[in-house]
Amino acid sequence: MKKCYVSMSTMTLAQKARNILALNKIKANVVKLTVDQSYGGCSWGVETDCDDQEKIRRILDISDIPGYRFIRGKE
Amino acid sequence: MxxxxxxxxxxxxxxxxxxxxxxxxxxxxxxxxxxxxxxxxxxxxxxxxxxxxxxxxxxxxxxxxxxxxxxxxxxxxxxxxxxxxxxxxxxxxxxxxxxxxxxxxxxxxxxxxxxxxxxxxxxxxxxxxxxxxxxxxxxxxxxxxxxxxxxxxxxxxxxxxxxxxxxxxxxxxxxxxxxxxxxxxxxxxxxxxxxxxxxxxxxxxxxxxxxxxxxxxxxxxxxxxxxxxxxxxxxxxxxxxxxxxxxxxxxxxxxxxxxxxxxxxxxxxxxxxxxxQGASRIDRYERELVEYMKKRLSRFDKVKVYFPERSCGGILLFNAEGFSGEELAAALDKRGICVRSGLHCSPLSHRVNNTLSCGAVRASVSAFNSYSDVDAFADSLSAVLSLR
Missing domain, CATH: 3.40.640.10 (Type I PLP-dependent aspartate aminotransferase-like (Major domain))
Structure with missing residues (x-):
């Protein structure tokens, strides 16, 4: 499984995204992103399966999660 | 102890x-x-x-x-x-x-x-x-x-x-x-x-x-x-x-x-x-307690309850003839009753109530109070009032 990270900038938005994705049966873990992955230093996101990327994008758009972006992870 | x-x-x-x-x-x-x-x-x-x-x-x-x-x-x-x-x-x-x-x-x-x-x-x-x-x-x-x-x-x-x-x-x-x-x-x-x-x-x-x-x-x-x-x-x-x-x-x-x-x-x-508990249920219960409190206090000639005709929230503001608010609160405290006197950090409302110069006593209830608490309060207030 390829892991993708969705950057949310704040811990609160990452928690919200994780809960919304869980309601849609998508497993996501809240993670602290590395400094080089982050905009402006420390930021937070969720770790997910890359295969779910399009579905996740649709869900986050409908849920008004602002300013998220996908970051490719490691296999 | x-x-x-x-x-x-x-x-x-x-x-x-x-x-x-x-x-x-x-x-x-x-x-x-x-x-x-x-x-x-x-x-x-x-x-x-x-x-x-x-x-x-x-x-x-x-x-x-x-x-x-x-x-x-x-x-x-x-x-x-x-x-x-x-x-x-x-x-x-x-x-x-x-x-x-x-x-x-x-x-x-x-x-x-x-x-x-x-x-x-x-x-x-x-x-x-x-x-x-x-x-x-x-x-x-x-x-x-x-x-x-x-x-x-x-x-x-x-x-x-x-x-x-x-x-x-x-x-x-x-x-x-x-x-x-x-x-x-x-x-x-x-x-x-x-x-x-x-x-x-x-x-x-x-x-x-x-x-x-x-x-x-x-x-x-x-x-x-x-x-x-x-x-x-x-x-x-x-x-x-x-x-x-x-x-x-x-x-x-x-x-x-x-x-x-x-x-x-x-x-x-x-x-x-x-x-x-239900917010509206708590609110209703507190109002009922305050209504009961008003009923008990209405028997005391010396006590003036403010806005008695209104029913809103779990608070009751009053004063008693011959006592300052602080005296009343202190006397009630000696009997184990905790109420608050003064201006309640709200001088504007006391100005509206014409109590800015003297303050008043506030009794306020929560979901944890009972009718017997109100009785104990009214009985204690009666005892305090009888001192003068």
Whole structure:
């Protein structure tokens, strides 16, 4: 499984995204992103399966999660 | 050790006792989830962050807000300062009600340093439910440069409730920021901030939410954009750390420094308590207790109850002929009855009540009081009155 990270900038938005994705049966873990992955230093996101990327994008758009972006992870 | 029975009737200052679940939640948080939320990636920090998010979601669901639009603060006064100073613009005008607590009056008054002044409008009305009279007074207080209306949902001294939906509708039509002090109503009255057109609703944990002292929140409506709110405190936020300014997103934009996680854990348990009991059920019960209190006090010729014809919230304000408020409160305390005398940090409402020079005594109930508490209070008051 390829892991993708969705950057949310704040811990609160990452928690919200994780809960919304869980309601849609998508497993996501809240993670602290590395400094080089982050905009402006420390930021937070969720770790997910890359295969779910399009579905996740649709869900986050409908849920008004602002300013998220996908970051490719490691296999 | 002998312990004296205490009848606590000062719940408008802070509810006491707290539900057992609240005490347990605070202890469990300090024992097992004591990390700094939103700072580190280890399990103890993430567990704390989950508690904080759950509390945001619980409070948000009680007022129709989104979880991320609930910013935690140290108390309701801090939340009101944050909302007022964050949203009111320089060289503008603010309208506040004529019964506001100092937590609104003082921050609004301080805006004079940025050339913003304020006027009062009458929210008491001619009788309970006089929405037309309240709106007429509000309209007459508006000026061309009015930018905001700030009102307490319920008074901490008088049985008065502001018609939020009607005021919110007027603010929406006029494009005004609408800030609500829900310190005395949150947990008793279900309020939808979007339906009422509220820009910011502020409340503490330790009153109707039955949480610990040391925490409060401001819930922002969707009409307010995140960056529109000026920050009044700056510091660490756990995100955008290389930037010199606070993050652009709520709630972290407004939460500089570590939030009071144990108090937040307690507030979450308090919200669950209120949900189980039902806010409207708690409110109805408190009103019934106050009605019974009025009935008992009506037998005392020396006692004057203010606004006896109105029924709103769990408070009753009174004085007794021949006694100062402080004398009454002290004499009742000797008999194990806790009430509060003075001006209750609300000189405006005492001016309306013509008690600014003498103050008054407030008895206020919570879900934990009983009819026998009211009887004990009335019997003790009777004994005190018989001394003169």
């Amino acid at each position: 002998m312990t004296r029975r205490i009848i606590y009737l000062d719940n408008a200052a802070t509810t006491f006792p707290k539900p057992e679940g609240v005490i347990r939640a605070v202890e469990e948080c300090m024992r097992y989830r004591g990390g700094n939320p939103g700072r580190s990636s280890h399990s103890v920090s993430v567990a704390a962050a989950q508690t904080v998010y759950s509390a945001r979601a619980a409070i948000a669901s009680m007022c129709g807000a989104e979880p991320e639009r609930v910013a935690f603060t140290l108390n309701a006064t801090y939340a009101l300062n944050l909302a007022i100073k964050g949203l009111v613009r320089p060289y503008s005008h603010v309208v506040i009600s004529n019964i506001e607590h100092n937590s609104v009056l003082r921050p609004v008054s301080s805006l004079s340093s940025m050339k913003t002044d304020y006027s009062l409008f009458d929210v008491v009305g001619k009788a309970q439910g006089d929405t037309e009279g309240v709106l007429a007074s509000l309209k007459s207080a508006l000026r061309g440069n009015t930018g905001a209306v700030v009102v307490c949902h319920r008074s901490n001294t008088l049985p008065v409730e502001a018609p939020l939906e009607a005021i919110g509708e007027l603010c929406r039509k006029k494009g005004l920021t609408f800030i609500v002090d829900a310190s005395q109503s949150f947990g008793c009255v279900e309020t939808d901030i979007e339906k009422c057109g509220i820009s910011a609703l502020c409340a503490p944990f330790h009153k109707g939410l039955y949480g610990p002292q040391g925490g409060g929140f401001a819930a922002f409506g969707k009409s307010v954009s995140d960056r529109e709110i000026r920050t009044i405190m700056q510091g660490g936020s756990g995100s955008a750390s290389s930037e010199v300014s606070m993050p652009g997103y709520l709630p972290e934009r407004l939460e500089a420094g570590t939030v009071p996680t144990p108090a937040i854990a307690g507030a979450l348990a308090g919200a669950e308590f209120v949900k189980r």
